Amino acid sequence: MATPASTLDVTSFIDRNRITPFQLLIAVQCFLIVAIDGFDTAAIGFIAPPIRALWHLSPQDLGPVFGAGLAGLMAGALLFGPIGDRIGRKRLLLGCLLVFGMSSVAAAASPSFGWLIALRFVTGLGLGGAMPNAVTLTSEYCPARLRSFLVTTMFCGFTCGSALGGFAAAALIVNFGWRSVLLVGGVVPLVMALVYVRALPESVRYMVNAHWPAARIAATLRRIDPNANLDGVAFRAADVSHGSGGSHIGRLFAPELRSGTLLLWLTFFMSLLVIYLLQSWLPTLLHTSGASLRTAALVTAMFQVGGTLGAIALGWLMDRLNPCFVLAVAYVLAGVFIATIGHVTGNPWLATISVFWAGVCVSGTQCGANALSAAFYPTDCRVTGVSYANGVGRFGSVLGSLAGGSMLAAGFDMPTLFADVGVPAVVAGFAMAVFGFRMRRAQVAPAPVAVGQWE
Structure with a gap:
């Protein structure tokens, strides 16, 4: 023993x-x-x-x-x-x-x-x-x-x-x-x-967590540190939380995880709504405002460029600052940049800058939200937690894919339309801020290694 x-x-x-x-x-x-x-x-x-x-x-x-x-x-x-x-x-x-x-x-x-x-x-x-x-x-x-x-x-x-x-x-x-x-x-x-x-x-x-043989676990860990002395060692994982048992889905609503689960779902829903709305309709919206199809396509491409660079930069910041507040600020800034697009659609250069920073702040931040969700849940329900956050978020993506056409059909002018599109990003930012304050109140370390332990 x-x-x-x-x-x-x-x-x-x-x-x-x-x-x-x-x-x-x-x-x-x-x-x-x-x-x-x-x-x-x-x-x-x-x-x-x-x-x-x-x-x-x-x-x-x-x-x-x-x-x-x-x-x-x-x-x-x-x-x-x-x-x-x-x-x-x-x-x-x-x-x-x-x-x-x-x-x-x-x-x-x-x-x-x-x-x-x-x-x-x-x-x-x-x-x-x-x-x-x-x-x-x-x-x-x-x-x-x-x-x-x-x-x-x-x-x-x-x-x-x-x-x-x-x-x-x-x-x-x-x-x-x-x-x-x-x-x-x-x-x-x-x-x-x-x-x-x-x-x-x-x-x-x-x-x-699944009680695999110690020899298999030791062999894997030696690929990280070949010099580690792991003979006769018993293994545990500090972030395995067994709660009250039951289904993996039910674990997401355990007292220490319930609030975090709902806030993550709200964040993913709002974030993916905005991302898919912009990806699906931004070229059409820019073309409607007078841009050529080529210009509209090039400006829209900057959304993905910004998302890629933003994901890397925000991930770096999340490892050094409170990750919840990094995401909260980025989402709120996304709302500002998205609203700005509606005022500069007639100027390709200003539209390019606004779309780029919107991509940095909303598409890049969605990548950070995935990292945060994986860190929040304990090992025994981590895949379930990440999967359900993404699954709920997909409802937002479907709504976003449909919303652009409805807004155009309703006759919204560009400043009003893009201001409305920015609102869900701001809502996601507030959800992340509440997430961060609740973690702080529960005295959970702000680094993304923390596992949710909320009252």
């Missing part, structure tokens, strides 16, 4: 050691998983015109193709989150890659528009389950002092995948037709799944 002297906390072990190539490789592998989502999101927009021509569809008929993917993402996040806490992060990631890959390959051979819609939904299921697990696995291998920076940098895979998806789709469609885009987008994750069977480790915190 292990004595207290022979017990090692794996969380502290990771925190006190320097970052190693082993941990960076995990972040890179998860970066590639998130990049698949970005590739798929961008590629579907490029293949929409040839799909419309093939099946003689109206522009309105294309809506279900986009909506099916979003619905699948939402359902996948809600469905697979608890499974990741039950069977492990690695197993679920491999399963989601297989689901996504096979459904995308099948979609490439769709015999009808109805089949394409159905398979796009299944593709979304795989992606919806994979992303929260990628966030969680990266977070659980990062030392606290670098966690926010590494997780947000990993999440930049989405924007990189989006850029690659645009370029690749354009080349593939010209040379091989639209089906080749879906085929490539399916084969790549299938190959990744085969490689990750050996290359991707299971979360060491999950191993402890």
Whole structure:
């Protein structure tokens, strides 16, 4: 029987050691998983015109193709989150890659528009389950002092995948037709799944929580510190909270987590509403204001550029300052910059600057919110917590995708429209401020390693 002297906390072990190539490789592998989502999101927009021509569809008929993917993402996040806490992060990631890959390959051979819609939904299921697990696995291998920076940098895979998806789709469609885009987008994750069977480790915190053999845990920790003496050691994880038992979903509403869960859900809902509204409608809004289609596209691209740079910068700040208040300030500034866009749509240079900073403050901050959610929940319900925050946020993304058209139809002028779009970002900022004050009142350390312990 292990004595207290022979017990090692794996969380502290990771925190006190320097970052190693082993941990960076995990972040890179998860970066590639998130990049698949970005590739798929961008590629579907490029293949929409040839799909419309093939099946003689109206522009309105294309809506279900986009909506099916979003619905699948939402359902996948809600469905697979608890499974990741039950069977492990690695197993679920491999399963989601297989689901996504096979459904995308099948979609490439769709015999009808109805089949394409159905398979796009299944593709979304795989992606919806994979992303929260990628966030969680990266977070659980990062030392606290670098966690926010590494997780947000990993999440930049989405924007990189989006850029690659645009370029690749354009080349593939010209040379091989639209089906080749879906085929490539399916084969790549299938190959990744085969490689990750050996290359991707299971979360060491999950191993402890699931009572894996000590020898397996020790072998993984030696890849972080080869010189560590782990013979005969019993392992524990300080951030494993068993609460009152019950379902993983029920754990999100335990007394110490309930308020944080609701505030995170509000933040994700408002944040993704704004992001998807701007991504979907900003080119149209700028073109309506007199910009050429080329100018509108270039200005809109700065939203993603700002989001990528913002994620890295905000992650760096979150590791050095109170992460809740960093996100709160950034969201409020996002509301200001979004409102500013409505007053400068006639000036391409000023519009570019405003859109860039809006991307920094809302798209970049959403990456930070993912890092914060992974840090807030304890190991035994972490994937569930991150998945459900993303799943609830997807409701906001669907609403945002629809809201732009409704606002245009209502005849809003540009200053009023963009001011209204900025309001949800400010609401998200206030939610993060309340989150931070409640953590401070509960005397929880402000660093993102903290696990929620609220009254």
